[in-house]
Amino acid sequence: MEITTLTLGDYMTNCYILRQEASSKCLIIDPGYEAGRILAFLQEKHLEPEAILLTHGHFDHVGAVGDIAAETDCDVYISAADLSLPPMITNGKLFYTHTYPASGTLNLAGLTLRILPTPGHTPGSVCLLTGDTILSGDTLFRGSCGRTDLPGGSWEQIASSLKTLAALPGDYRVLPGHGEETTLEWERKHNPYLGQ
Numbered sequence: 434m435e436i437t438t439l440t441l442g443d444y445m446t447n448c449y450i451l452r453q454e455a456s457s458k459c460l461i462i463d464p465g466y467e468a469g470r471i472l473a474f475l476q477e478k479h480l481e482p483e484a485i486l487l488t489h490g491h492f493d494h495v496g497a498v499g500d501i502a503a504e505t506d507c508d509v510y511i512s513a514a515d516l517s518l519p520p521m522i523t524n525g526k527l528f529y530t531h532t533y534p535a536s537g538t539l540n541l542a543g544l545t546l547r548i549l550p551t552p553g554h555t556p557g558s559v560c561l562l563t564g565d566t567i568l569s570g571d572t573l574f575r576g577s578c579g580r581t582d583l584p585g586g587s588w589e590q591i592a593s594s595l596k597t598l599a600a601l602p603g604d605y606r607v608l609p610g611h612g613e614e615t616t617l618e619w620e621r622k623h624n625p626y627l628g629q
């Protein structure tokens with residue numbers, strides 16, 4: 434699997450583009466801003482997005498969804514639980530074509546993804562697991578975790594979600610919604626919000 438990180442917009446949101454080696458199909462995770470820059474990257478690499486997957490519905494993760502979907506006609510997945518977030522924190526009406534399936538698994542662009550519900554930052558926050566990688570959205574950051582003071586946030590829920598992540602067997606590369614990448618093992622040892 435090849436992963437490209439584009440850090441976009443005023444909030445420095447990490448947008449990730451995932452693809453199987455040598456495949457022209459890709460997935461876009463959290464295109465928060467700068468649709469033009471994302472589309473230019475796809476064009477340069479001759480990539481066709483099969484879907485956009487959202488870790489949650491906050492404006493800084495969804496801002497470029499409508500423009501990319503209009504341009505490429507790709508599907509857009511979000512957790513049903515984030516559809517009730519107030520418009521002031523979602524950049525208006527959320528654009529999506531599918532909610533994540535109850536099975537918790539998606540096969541897209543030749544990749545298998547496990548959709549792990551990790552509520553707390555928002556009610557519908559998810560972590561996306563594929564291979565040895567976790568796309569952790571705003572649930573887990575390097576040395577920190579997402580805020581829970583916005584509407585729909587819950588400290589009790591994120592604490593429980595972080596416990597779930599810490600208990601995953603083995604190590605993972607962790608790609609968060611903001612900031613540097615990390616590993617689950619480093620977080621287990623150093624992140625004060627894990628293992629409490």
Ligand SMILES: [Zn+2]
Nearest residue numbers: 489491554571
């Ligand atoms: Zn957020």
